[in-house]
Every structure is written in C-alpha cells, then in structure tokens.
Amino acid sequence: DAGVTQSPTHLIKTRGQQVTLRCSPKSGHDTVSWYQQALGQGPQFIFQYYEEEERQRGNFPDRFSGHQFPNYSSELNVNALLLGDSALYLCASRKTGGSSYNEQFFGPGTRLTVL
Amino acid sequence: KNEVEQSPQNLTAQEGEFITINCSYSVGISALHWLQQHPGGGIVSLFMLSSGKKKHGRLIATINIQEKHSSLHITASHPRDSAVYICAVKGGADGLTFGKGTHLIIQP
Numbered sequence: 001d002a003g004v005t006q007s008p009t010h011l012i013k014t015r016g017q018q019v020t021l022r023c024s025p026k027s028g029h030d031t032v033s034w035y036q037q038a039l040g041q042g043p044q045f046i047f048q049y050y051e052e053e054e055r056q057r058g059n060f061p062d063r064f065s066g067h068q069f070p071n072y073s074s075e076l077n078v079n080a081l082l083l084g085d086s087a088l089y090l091c092a093s094r095k096t097g098g099s100s101y102n103e104q105f106f107g108p109g110t111r112l113t114v115l
Numbered sequence: 116k117n118e119v120e121q122s123p124q125n126l127t128a129q130e131g132e133f134i135t136i137n138c139s140y141s142v143g144i145s146a147l148h149w150l151q152q153h154p155g156g157g158i159v160s161l162f163m164l165s166s167g168k169k170k171h172g173r174l175i176a177t178i179n180i181q182e183k184h185s186s187l188h189i190t191a192s193h194p195r196d197s198a199v200y201i202c203a204v205k206g207g208a209d210g211l212t213f214g215k216g217t218h219l220i221i222q223p
Contacts, residue, residue, distance in 0.1 A: 033211075035210070035211075040215075042119075042201055042213030042215045042216055043158075043203075043213045044213070045210030045211060045212070047210075056210060058210060088156045090156075090158060092211075103146075103148070103163040104148070104160070104211065106157065106158035106159070106160065108156065108157035109156040109157055109158070111156060
C-alpha cells in the first residue's frame with residue numbers, strides 16, 4: 001500500500017496564475033481533506049470531500065476549490081494566486097463509516113511557491 | 116472554534132533524556148492526534164487518542180478528557196527523534212484543528 005500520495009512535490013507559480021494539486025488516498029479510504037500549512041505555522045483546514053462532494057469547508061476564499069473523482073482521488077485548485085498562497089499543501093485521507101471517527105493519514109505534501 | 120496550545124514551542128535536549136510535550140485544547144473533542152513532521156514536510160501520524168494512554172515503542176501518549184489536556188512522552192530520546200511534533204484535535208465539523216507544533220532537537 002503506497003499510502004497517501006500527492007503530486008507534484010514542488011511547484012513554482014507567479015501571481016495571478018492558477019494551480020492544480022493532486023492527491024490519491026490510502027487504499028480503502030474514501031474521504032479526502034486538504035490542509036494549508038504556512039511556514040512556521042500549524043496546518044489549516046481547507047475542505048473535505050466525500051462521495052465526490054465538498055462536505056465541510058474551513059475559512060478559505062472561493063479561489064480555493066476542489067474535486068473528488070469516482071476513484072476517491074482529489075484535486076485542489078487555486079485561482080488568481082497570491083503571494084500569501086505560498087505554503088505546503090497537505091492531503092489526508094480516512095475511511096468514513098462506523099460509529100467512531102477514523103484516523104486520518106497524511107500525504108507528503110506539495111510545496112507551492114508563488115513569486 | 117477550538118484553540119489548541121502546545122508547549123514548549125522549542126525544546127533542545129541531550130540524547131537519552133526523557134521528553135514531554137504538552138497540548139491543551141479549549142473545547143470538547145472526539146479524538147486527538149499526535150503527529151510528527153520532519154524538515155521535508157510530510158506528516159506521520161503517531162497516535163490517535165480518545166481516552167487513556169497509548170504506547171508505541173519509546174513513545175507514550177496520554178489524554179485527560181476532563182482537563183482537556185494531552186501529553187506526548189519520548190523515553191531514551193535519540194537524535195533521529197528530532198522533528199516537529201504537532202497536536203491536532205477533532206471536534207466539530209471543520210476537519211482537524213492543529214497546534215503550531217513543538218520543535219524538538221535531540222543532541223548527541
């Protein structure tokens with residue numbers, strides 16, 4: 001099992017551009033969450049996808065959007081990039097279901113630099 | 116909104132020392148994670164707790180639900196334990212809420 005995988009590893013963009021980041025969940029997982037981690041800070045929750053729909057969203061503008069595919073993989077799209085969007089973007093997956101909350105597993109992250 | 120506070124923010128210790136990292140949160144939760152992040156950025160889940168205590172190798176995590184407090188202990192610390200240790204809680208609907216992390220350096 002490859003665990004949670006993300007691509008690309010690193011990415012450099014300029015202000016105003018658009019970016020797409022990709023995540024494949026751990027085998028057997030159906031729920032994907034995205035987090036933004038600015039330098040020196042803890043990660044911040046962006047949104048969560050389950051059954052191809054956005055189920056929960058953190059305090060991020062509409063420039064941040066996403067998608068989940070039938071195979072449970074997910075994309076994070078950011079439009080009109082700002083310098084402040086430079087961060088490590090983390091994807092986490094878990095299996096939804098049962099009576100208790102199931103553990104999340106994290107990917108290695110995509111380092112986005114906006115110039 | 117849950118506030119998650121970790122202490123200390125930075126910790127430097129000698130190899131072999133017993134390490135304790137603390138986490139406090141403000142609102143009741145369903146689960147608490149202890150995570151490890153190395154300089155490359157990837158996060159590894161160490162523990163998920165909802166009550167009591169868990170042990171894995173030299174790592175021990177405890178949680179006191181009434182006091183809204185958790186601790187991560189490392190016994191016989193080693194330089195390879197050097198990393199950022201992050202506490203994250205699962206409460207309401209908005210995913211996980213993270214602390215800012217504790218930067219741990221273990222010197223040989």
